[in-house]
Amino acid sequence: MISKKADAQVSKKLDTLFQTLVQQNAFSGSVLVADHGKPIYQKSFGYTNQDTKVPIDKNTMFELASIAKQFTAMAIVQLHQKGKLKYEDTLKRYFPELPYSDITINDLVHHTSGIPDFLGWGAKEVDITKINFNKDILESLQKNKVKTLFKPGVNTAYSNTNYVLLALIAEKVSGIDFATYLRKNIFGPLNMMHTQVYGQRYAKNKINNYAYGYIYDPIKDKYLLSDSTEKYQLFFDGVAGPYGISSTAEDLLKWDQALYTEKLANKQEIKNVFAPYLLKDGKPAELMGFPYGFGWMINEPQGFYLHTGGYPGYATLIVRYFKNQTVIVLMNNYNRINIYELGFNIENIINNREYAIPEVKKSATVLSVTAEKLVKFAGEYRSKDSPDFRFTIVNKDNQLYAQLTGQSSYKVYPETQNTFFYTAVEAKIVFAEDKNGRVVKLTLKQNGRELEFIKT
Incomplete structure (x- = not known):
C-alpha cells in the first residue's frame, strides 16, 4: 500500500492537475483515486447545470456511457453461473427471427459479432420522432435484416448493438426487465444506492442531483448542452445495456472492490471476466490494441484493466491496477481533453513519475476552404x-x-x-x-x- 506520506504527495499533485484543468475551463466532474479500496483522493468540480450553477458533489450521478457495459456483462456472467445460458449459445436460440445464425453470446460480449452499431442509424431504421428502447433496436434488426460487417469470430468491431442484445437476452432468461435485474442482483447487493438504469428524457422519476452533459464547441468557444447538438441522444434515450446507467464515483469503487470477492460471481467466473478472448485464428480479440474481456480492456504487460466511456456530454474512465489501486473519473464536459491522456497522467502521479497537464482543446480558427x-x-x-x-x-x-x-x-x-x-x-x-x-x-x-x- 502507499504510505501516508506518499498519499499526501499524490493527493497534492492530483489536486494541482485538476485545479489547473478547472482554471482552464476544461474539467467538470468527479474524481476518485483509491489504494486497496481506500480513497486517497476524492473531489468534485464544476456544476451539474451550467445555468443554475448547482455544484457537483460526491452524490451527483453521471451517465456512465460505455462503462455500463461492465454491468451488462456481469448480468450475463451471473446467468451463466446459474446455468440459465451458455456463452456458446447462438443468438438464434433467443431471437430466431434475427438474420444471424452463427453469432454467439461470446461474440456479443467481445465485439466479434460483426453487427453494425445502431448509433449510426437514422430515420430509415427507427422512428426519430420518439424515444426508442431496446425492443425498437431489435425490431429494426429484424425488419431491415441488417448485414454483418464480417463473419462472427474473425474480427473485432466495437458495436453498441451487441450490448443491447445482451441486455435483451438477460431479460428473456431471467424473466424480469433489465433495470430490475441489475437492481436486484448487482446494485442492491453492493449497496450502490446512487446507481440505476436511467434515461434523462424518458424517466418518470427524475434524479435531482444529476449532471447534465455539455459539449465544447471550439468554434463558439463555449460549452453547449449536448441535447442541442447531438439529436440521436434524444431518440435513443431509452436504450440501456451499452450505456444508459447512471452512477457516482463512490458507487463505482464499491463495484471495483466487489470484483476481488465472490459477492457477484464465483472465482472462476470472475477469472473469465478478465480473460482475453481469442478469434478463430487464435489471435486475441482486440480493441484499440487491448485484448477485450467482459466489458474490460486488458493490459497485462502494464498491469491493469480499464474501460472508458464517451457519450454526448460525458467522458468516463475506470482503471483497476493489479496492485489494487483504482482510478475513477466521471466528467460532464465532453471533448475538451483526451480521457486517455488524463488517465495516463494520473497513473504517472500515482507511481511517482513525471506528469503533464493534458492538452486542452483551444478555441479554433476555422480556415476558409473553397x-x-x-x-x-x-x-x-x-x-x-x-x-x-x-x-x-x-x-x-x-x-x-x-x-x-x-x-x-x-x-x-x-x-x-x-x-x-x-x-x-x-x-x-x-x-x-x-x-x-x-x-x-x-x-x-x-x-x-x-x-x-x-x-x-
Whole structure:
C-alpha cells in the first residue's frame, strides 16, 4: 500500500492537475483515486447545470456511457453461473427471427459479432420522432435484416448493438426487465444506492442531483448542452445495456472492490471476466490494441484493466491496477481533453513519475476552404485493411460531414486545407491528394492510432 506520506504527495499533485484543468475551463466532474479500496483522493468540480450553477458533489450521478457495459456483462456472467445460458449459445436460440445464425453470446460480449452499431442509424431504421428502447433496436434488426460487417469470430468491431442484445437476452432468461435485474442482483447487493438504469428524457422519476452533459464547441468557444447538438441522444434515450446507467464515483469503487470477492460471481467466473478472448485464428480479440474481456480492456504487460466511456456530454474512465489501486473519473464536459491522456497522467502521479497537464482543446480558427475543394473531398472511402469498413464524406452547404460504417454522421471543420477536426470526438481526418490534385485517400487519426481509407 502507499504510505501516508506518499498519499499526501499524490493527493497534492492530483489536486494541482485538476485545479489547473478547472482554471482552464476544461474539467467538470468527479474524481476518485483509491489504494486497496481506500480513497486517497476524492473531489468534485464544476456544476451539474451550467445555468443554475448547482455544484457537483460526491452524490451527483453521471451517465456512465460505455462503462455500463461492465454491468451488462456481469448480468450475463451471473446467468451463466446459474446455468440459465451458455456463452456458446447462438443468438438464434433467443431471437430466431434475427438474420444471424452463427453469432454467439461470446461474440456479443467481445465485439466479434460483426453487427453494425445502431448509433449510426437514422430515420430509415427507427422512428426519430420518439424515444426508442431496446425492443425498437431489435425490431429494426429484424425488419431491415441488417448485414454483418464480417463473419462472427474473425474480427473485432466495437458495436453498441451487441450490448443491447445482451441486455435483451438477460431479460428473456431471467424473466424480469433489465433495470430490475441489475437492481436486484448487482446494485442492491453492493449497496450502490446512487446507481440505476436511467434515461434523462424518458424517466418518470427524475434524479435531482444529476449532471447534465455539455459539449465544447471550439468554434463558439463555449460549452453547449449536448441535447442541442447531438439529436440521436434524444431518440435513443431509452436504450440501456451499452450505456444508459447512471452512477457516482463512490458507487463505482464499491463495484471495483466487489470484483476481488465472490459477492457477484464465483472465482472462476470472475477469472473469465478478465480473460482475453481469442478469434478463430487464435489471435486475441482486440480493441484499440487491448485484448477485450467482459466489458474490460486488458493490459497485462502494464498491469491493469480499464474501460472508458464517451457519450454526448460525458467522458468516463475506470482503471483497476493489479496492485489494487483504482482510478475513477466521471466528467460532464465532453471533448475538451483526451480521457486517455488524463488517465495516463494520473497513473504517472500515482507511481511517482513525471506528469503533464493534458492538452486542452483551444478555441479554433476555422480556415476558409473553397467550395470547389470541399466537393473534391466528398465521396466514399474504403478501409485499406478491412474493406467492409467505409468512410462516407458528404458536402452539404459547404459543410463536411464524416460517417464511419455503423456510426453517426459528424460535422468536421478545416484546421488546414487538407486536415479536418471533429468537435464531437477527439479525432482528425487528413485528406491526401495525388500530383494531379485528385483526392485519393484519407487518414483517421484518433487516440494515437492512424487508419487509412482509400477513395473509391
